[in-house]
Amino acid sequence: MTPQQQQTRPMRFGFLLVPKYSMIAVTSAIEPLRMANRLSGEVLYEWPVITLDGAPVPASNDLMIAPDYSIEEAPPLDMIFVCSGVDVTGVFSKDLQKYLCNQARKKVKLGGLCTGTYLLARSGLMDGYKCTVHWENIASMREEFPKLQLSDELYEIDQDRYTCAGGNAPMDMMLNLITETNSGKLSANISEQFMCDRIRGRHDRQRTPLQLHLGSGQPKLIEAVTLMEANIEEPMSVDELSNLVGISRRQLERLFQKYLNCVPTRYYMDLRLNCARRLLLQTDKSVVDVSLACGFVSAPHFSKCYRDFFGLPPRDERKLKVPGRE
Numbered sequence: 277m278t279p280q281q282q283q284t285r286p287m288r289f290g291f292l293l294v295p296k297y298s299m300i301a302v303t304s305a306i307e308p309l310r311m312a313n314r315l316s317g318e319v320l321y322e323w324p325v326i327t328l329d330g331a332p333v334p335a336s337n338d339l340m341i342a343p344d345y346s347i348e349e350a351p352p353l354d355m356i357f358v359c360s361g362v363d364v365t366g367v368f369s370k371d372l373q374k375y376l377c378n379q380a381r382k383k384v385k386l387g388g389l390c391t392g393t394y395l396l397a398r399s400g401l402m403d404g405y406k407c408t409v410h411w412e413n414i415a416s417m418r419e420e421f422p423k424l425q426l427s428d429e430l431y432e433i434d435q436d437r438y439t440c441a442g443g444n445a446p447m448d449m450m451l452n453l454i455t456e457t458n459s460g461k462l463s464a465n466i467s468e469q470f471m472c473d474r475i476r477g478r479h480d481r482q483r484t485p486l487q488l489h490l491g492s493g494q495p496k497l498i499e500a501v502t503l504m505e506a507n508i509e510e511p512m513s514v515d516e517l518s519n520l521v522g523i524s525r526r527q528l529e530r531l532f533q534k535y536l537n538c539v540p541t542r543y544y545m546d547l548r549l550n551c552a553r554r555l556l557l558q559t560d561k562s563v564v565d566v567s568l569a570c571g572f573v574s575a576p577h578f579s580k581c582y583r584d585f586f587g588l589p590p591r592d593e594r595k596l597k598v599p600g601r602e
Contacts, residue, residue: 358392390442416558
């Protein structure tokens, strides 16, 4: 939108809600727009809420926001955010895909909040774009969309695609968008109203870094854990880890025991099993494929380790958590 266009009408952000969307993500995105209008004394932004059929859909906390429009009735939009949350694979539909593809053809900017990125990718609208999604879904999306340029940052803006991890991260993204479309002073004033200590940038990471838990005094331990997280499918040995971080095996074991209360192999196993659990619950991959993706040499060994850690075997976990999925 040109500055002249922005003077003639407000910039319009549509929020397309699907069942089990993340309420905190949606409100964190809308509230900065409301506050921008209030502080400026002008109607700078509008935020119509849309659902596929115009009927309310429950958020993941079972609360509902009354929609303004169905996809058939929605007014022209400058940008539309697909707002999703848990059980995202079950809410994809051809009607949703058709609508989003139609908006893309009209050159409407597209965004995804929380797991909304998954629905954009499933609709074929994220090919060639850098994007992000809630950290719980990163592993499963990398498996399902291997060509996707997926990051673990709070939000990504790549040309006309705006994706965000969810939680309260949409507030940071919207404050940065307000800076781009209006002014940094207005964003700073909004941040102050919301008692936000700082506006996080797009390159801030999603999960609280281990460094914040340990402080800055354990760089070797942080480096070792970072290597573990980057090598799930082909796990490294403790000797390899210690060589790469530049300390002895015994020193590395002492660091893990002192600060993480476990040996390196146990910590590494926990990382791999938690990754496996996310793949089981978020994808249709077979147990064998999940085991291989998480560095286990055989499905029986994986099943035993999984049962020992979570209290039930992988197949039972999947049936229990996702009814009807084999």
